[in-house]
Amino acid sequence: MISLSDVHVTFARGTPLETKAIRGIDLSIPAGEFVAVIGSNGAGKSTLLNVLTGDAPLERGRVVIDETDVSTWPAPRRAGMVARVFQDPMAGTCEGLSIEENMALAAARGSRRGLGAALTHVRRDSFRERLAELGLGLENRLGDRMGQLSGGQRQAVSLLMATLADMRILLLDEHTAALDPRIAAFVLELTRRFVESFKLTALMVTHSMRQALDYGDRTVMLHEGKIVFDVSGAERDALDVPHLVELFTKVRGEQLDDDALLLG
Amino acid sequence: MSTFAFLGAIEIGLVFSLVALGVFLSFRILNFPDLTVDGSFPLGAAVTATLIVSGVNPWLATAIAMVAGACAGLVTAFLNVRFNILHLLASILTMIALYSINLRIMGRPNVALLQQETVLTPFYNLGLAQAEVKPIFLAVLLVIVVLLLWRFLVSDFGLAMRATGANPRMARAQGIATSGQIYTGMALSNALVALAGAMFAQTNGFADVTSGVGTIVVGLAAVILGETLFRSRAMLIILTACVIGSILYRVALALALNTPALGLEASDLQLVTAVLVIVALILPGVRNPLKSLIRGGKS
Numbered sequence: 001m002i003s004l005s006d007v008h009v010t011f012a013r014g015t016p017l018e019t020k021a022i023r024g025i026d027l028s029i030p031a032g033e034f035v036a037v038i039g040s041n042g043a044g045k046s047t048l049l050n051v052l053t054g055d056a057p058l059e060r061g062r063v064v065i066d067e068t069d070v071s072t073w074p075a076p077r078r079a080g081m082v083a084r085v086f087q088d089p090m091a092g093t094c095e096g097l098s099i100e101e102n103m104a105l106a107a108a109r110g111s112r113r114g115l116g117a118a119l120t121h122v123r124r125d126s127f128r129e130r131l132a133e134l135g136l137g138l139e140n141r142l143g144d145r146m147g148q149l150s151g152g153q154r155q156a157v158s159l160l161m162a163t164l165a166d167m168r169i170l171l172l173d174e175h176t177a178a179l180d181p182r183i184a185a186f187v188l189e190l191t192r193r194f195v196e197s198f199k200l201t202a203l204m205v206t207h208s209m210r211q212a213l214d215y216g217d218r219t220v221m222l223h224e225g226k227i228v229f230d231v232s233g234a235e236r237d238a239l240d241v242p243h244l245v246e247l248f249t250k251v252r253g254e255q256l257d258d259d260a261l262l263l264g
Numbered sequence: 265m266s267t268f269a270f271l272g273a274i275e276i277g278l279v280f281s282l283v284a285l286g287v288f289l290s291f292r293i294l295n296f297p298d299l300t301v302d303g304s305f306p307l308g309a310a311v312t313a314t315l316i317v318s319g320v321n322p323w324l325a326t327a328i329a330m331v332a333g334a335c336a337g338l339v340t341a342f343l344n345v346r347f348n349i350l351h352l353l354a355s356i357l358t359m360i361a362l363y364s365i366n367l368r369i370m371g372r373p374n375v376a377l378l379q380q381e382t383v384l385t386p387f388y389n390l391g392l393a394q395a396e397v398k399p400i401f402l403a404v405l406l407v408i409v410v411l412l413l414w415r416f417l418v419s420d421f422g423l424a425m426r427a428t429g430a431n432p433r434m435a436r437a438q439g440i441a442t443s444g445q446i447y448t449g450m451a452l453s454n455a456l457v458a459l460a461g462a463m464f465a466q467t468n469g470f471a472d473v474t475s476g477v478g479t480i481v482v483g484l485a486a487v488i489l490g491e492t493l494f495r496s497r498a499m500l501i502i503l504t505a506c507v508i509g510s511i512l513y514r515v516a517l518a519l520a521l522n523t524p525a526l527g528l529e530a531s532d533l534q535l536v537t538a539v540l541v542i543v544a545l546i547l548p549g550v551r552n553p554l555k556s557l558i559r560g561g562k563s
Contacts, residue, residue: 053437079439092437094430097423098497104420105427109438113420145497 002029002052002169002201007061009047009225021047021056023225029169034195034202038212038244039222045205048222049171052203054078065168080110083162087174089154092161095147099138099157102146103127106161130160134190152183156190163194170195172204176211188215209244219244223251265522270515271395275467277514278402280482281507282460284490285413287483288506289453293417294446295429299355299480300340303362304333304454306476308461310366313375313471322383326462333458336362337450345443359476366473374472375465382466398467405463406507409456414500416452425449457483478534485537486510488544513540 009022022044029035039045050056051063054075063071065081086092093102104118104127124142131139134156138149146154155175162170172191176184192215195202206212212219219236221229221244228251231239265273283301290298308329315325336358343354367373387397416422427435428445435442457479465471490509494501517536521528528536 055436075436076439076441079437084437086434086437091431092434094427094434096430097426101423101426105423105435105438105440108420108424111439113424113440115416115419115421117415118418118420118423 001031001064001066002203003027003062003064004051005062005064007051007063008059009044009051009056010059013059021225022051025061025225025227027220027227029201029203031168031201032199033218034200034216035204035218035220036212036216037203037205037220037222038207038209042224043222044225045222046173047225049084049173049203049205052169052171053082053084080166081168082171083109083165083167083169084171085155085158085162085173085175087177089151089158089178092158093146093154095145097146098143099131099146099149100124100127100142102157103130103161103164107164109165110167111165130164131157134160150183152179152187155179155183155187159187159190159194163198163200168201170200170202172202174205174207177207191215209241209248213239213241213244221248221251223248265519268395269518269522271399273514273518274511275395275399275402277511278399278406278507279460279463279467280479280486280514281406281510282409282456282463283479283483284486284506284510285409285503286453286456286460287480288487288503289413289449289456291484292487293426293429294449294453296341296344296351296446296450297355298337298340298450298453299352300336300358300362300450300454301457301483302476302479303359303366304336304457304476305461305464305479306366306471306473307336307362307369308333308458309465309471309475310369310375310461310473311458312462313377313465314369314371316377316380316382316466317375322381322385322466326383326459326466329458329462330455333461334451334455336458337452337454338447340454341447341450345446362476363473366476370471370473373474374470377465377469377471384466402463402467409459410500410503410507414503417499417503478537481534481537481541482510482513485541485544486513488541489513492544 004025004027007022007025011019011021025048037045037048047056051058054070054073054077058071061071062069070078070081094105100119104123107123128139128142131142136153136156138153138157146157149157159175176187179187188211191204194200202216204216213236218230218232220227229247283305286301290296311329311332312322312325315328316322340355340358343349343357344351349357384397384401387401388394390397392400417426424435424440425445425448427438428440428442432442435445464475486509487506488509489512490505490507491502493509493512494505496502496505517533520526520536521530
């Protein structure tokens, strides 16, 4: 169970550049739920993720993960609870390290890193097995540099890496936005598969209304740092992209700019 | 070149390969261009020489010198991590401060160690010439250091340090406290450089406050040379390359100095080193830790 209560985040407080990124968000995510978060640029989607990871300091409010108040915990301390896949395939992996080294880094997320060998036979075998699940032939390329993989391959490996250690919530930060549509679809399917088979609690930020309705159990719309729309169950199943666009337009009180959101 | 000059080149190359390993840790692993080494090398020499002269066991003196070097690295890391001072500037500040500190430690610009017992003394009585004992002793030391460093860098902890240098954002997302890694890496790097200073003092029989000038450039030259000769991703080979790079660099330098036609003198050493590093910077395709720093591109 993840719960945010009365969360406020302001950047550059007290300066002319002051930005109120989150203006009072209350959100509870029960264990096992897959939430899709949608909103235009500047709505606070990424900040919401950063609030959960501990990268954005709270001005006010509380973040509680499984009854532990983690509001003041810095990011590395929360890493055992929170796994993250970045939008930029370069950001979530070390391109200079090999695939197996990247996986070893991820497998130790949240646990103490000692002086034992990072790559043992046991670990290598399990990495090989897990990579085979992707069906990309990467199981034979354990020693290859991460930088040699394509963006889509790296993103698929990033997703896999996130599942190598325990977590309370998986955060997906527009993790398919930088990929071409075919690869994006593959990574999204993979996401669905992992969330289902590992019974993960997940929060996926997306720009695409289609994705926000097609993936997950619940759709949350952010606008100007607030939740303006939160739907799940049968009500959500009845929704289609045009409804969402209509809702969004109403919320904004203005005509929707074609470029603001990808409708597809 | 005489055998004596050749052995001398190997010896000094081995001493500076410790510097190369330290520079590799800061520049390559942590992506932290650290000039502290120009201060921590003479610091290691100063601490060792002063302690040995005042009757301390040479092994203990060497260990204390390494701790002193580690502290110097911690100061630089602290200035950078805690106060956000640019790494290069933070390290220059520590380096400058160390000049005064080294003078304070020794009480004078240099300390002679000629008749004193050093870590090498017990080995001088085994029937070999001193000029042979020194490189053999250093070679054994380097084998141990390289193996330990290798084990460290392929451990979970060492891998976390490599991630810290390569992609700090990803490292933090994986639960790695990056500042802790920078402190550890910088302490380790400068402890190695101080060990080099300690060995320099004991093999050459003196410590001098000016002996640190250009240490960083010599270390970099060795790292670059090693990386150019051995293009490998295996950590043990990369570390060995630093050592071999350092030795080859010194042997090449000794050859040049012993070739009368070139007209070079020992005092031209720093100029030659600088020119070599500049050439390495300009040459296309050479992986170079300074390139990203100076040219703004990715190395």
